[in-house]
Amino acid sequence: MTGAAGMSGHMWMPSAPPTVARLLTVHLQPVPILPTLAVLLLVLYLWGVVLLQRRGDRWPAARTLGWLAGIATLLAVTATGLDGYGMELFSVHMVQHMVIGMLTPILLTLGAPVTLLLRALPAGRGDRGGPRRLLLLVLHSKAAAVITHPVVTLALFLGSLYGLYFTPLFDDLMRTMWGHNLMLVHFLAVGMMYFWGVVGIDPTPRRGHGMSMLSRPVLRIFELAVTVPFHAFFGVVVMMATSLIVQFYRVPIPGWGINPLADQAVGGGIAWGFTELPTLIILGVLFVQWQSDEKHLTRRLDRKADLDGDAELRAYNDRLAALSGNGATHQ
Template sequence: MSGPMWMPTAPPTLARLVALHPQPVPVIPVLMLVLAGLYTAGVVLLLRRGDRWPVSSAVFWALGILSVLAMTATGIDGYGMELFSVHMVQHMVLSMLAPIFLVLGAPITLALRALPARPAGTFSARSLLLSVLHSAPARFVAHPATALVLFLGSLYGLYFTPAFDGLMSTMWGHNLMLLHFVAIGFLYFWCVLGVDPTPRRASRGLRKYAAPTVRILELAATAPFHAFFGVMLMMSVALVVGFYRIPISGWGIAPLADQAVGGGIAWGFTELPTVFVLGVLLLQWQRSDERTTRRRERSAARAEAERRSYNDYLQRLAARDREGTR
């Protein structure tokens, strides 16, 4: 397959995959740098006000930005246009790893704390963000069923329809698809992890979905679909997408064999992010139980202090009564 001059012409090696990859219009790398700058500005603003921001959140956000850059600013981006297996690495990282880090960075919470508040009835970026979070479309998109359908649609709806070939035919379509992976992954794990405020938690009638057990079920629901998708690619005797149908001269890589490798990547990659997110959910559950226990202990301690104070008051009254009768 002969491509534009910015496309790789030599077979992939580790050094070529990790090297910086020149692009005519580096849309996603520039966007990631802008997001990193905005996040840093928000943290600096909080620190100057005397507020604190968790270092772990900033580290997770940085990991998310770096993960996206690793898939879009290096040779992986170029070779992803030539080999299905490399593209599948892009897809898995951009939809199942980078979004986890970005969600754990709590960008919505940071924005709500950093953006200045305005008097009631006036417009501000913070009020706009709150309006979006409480809107009906946001509640629909953040519903577990919607997020799940959109997330799985990135697999089946993209690769088993002509949509993939159409998007991959242009640089802009390719970038749009990669941004779609990140956005849908962020939406899905935003709902599952519940680190930032979500429309579901903002709605009284939907709070029950935020329970850790339900979110664990949401996480587990995607695993069999990912596994089935990977097995289909590995076992297929025909190419699923036509974009990679022409073997690259001199590389010695058969498209069907490369598709099988891509299927193995899709099948095996889901385990690590799933285990990581499960660990985060269990940790959240444990901390929630600890907070509940501490709250109950404080409530019991206050009740005991009030009881003792009342008993002391009654004893003083009784003592005065005894003195008055003498």
């Protein structure tokens, strides 16, 4: 038996075809792993913000809103009927995958959690500063640099599509509640690793180990663009397939009138079309960062000019005058 009915450990199974109301209904789970993780991440983040505020430090509201939005999207696909129907319909599962693997990580990385953690943890040479020193040690380690290298994150990000759905791995994981949740955690973790480098708000190991050039906005746009054709190709292949790619959904749900192959085509269309939303968000973020960098550079040059009386401009004018004088002498 396939679907939630044949999956051990699931308390709730959808008994009627999906509707908007049913998809958004709270989904009770015997072991709510992802919802618990979401709530824990929310509490820890807000705790860090409160610590900064008590010290009189300012934390941008936009970053907090980004984190809250990321947590909301995670709960929307793991604590509602979407999670239950994702066990019965490939199309609904694909919504879960796209949100958890792409949209949620982008919003969470916009919250700059690493920066918040570095600012919230106490500094110093004693035991109190130990956790912060450990975090910095991890960020500056060669292992972290390897794991966050664009080649590695791209391979993991795209492997979550091709390596999972075009091998028996998907069917094996979906047979148990723990395997299903492990898959969802994998989507989130890989998405966070990939977009951590692409968004570029938090400090990353790329800025050390001779990889600082990889943090430039143009290269991050290229890194993002590389995944687009692979995602589109995956969606088209799934959408146009004449046989089921995964076997877990092969048995139609009685009375629903939903053909598994047709539902698979819908899932492929979701994977194909969903790529545009994260791409637009990232491009918007990178554009804002580029504008901000230009403004900071202009302000820094203006301050320097005020301090030294615009010495660079005077020196440039003196050189022009000297060259002009030399030319007149030779004539």
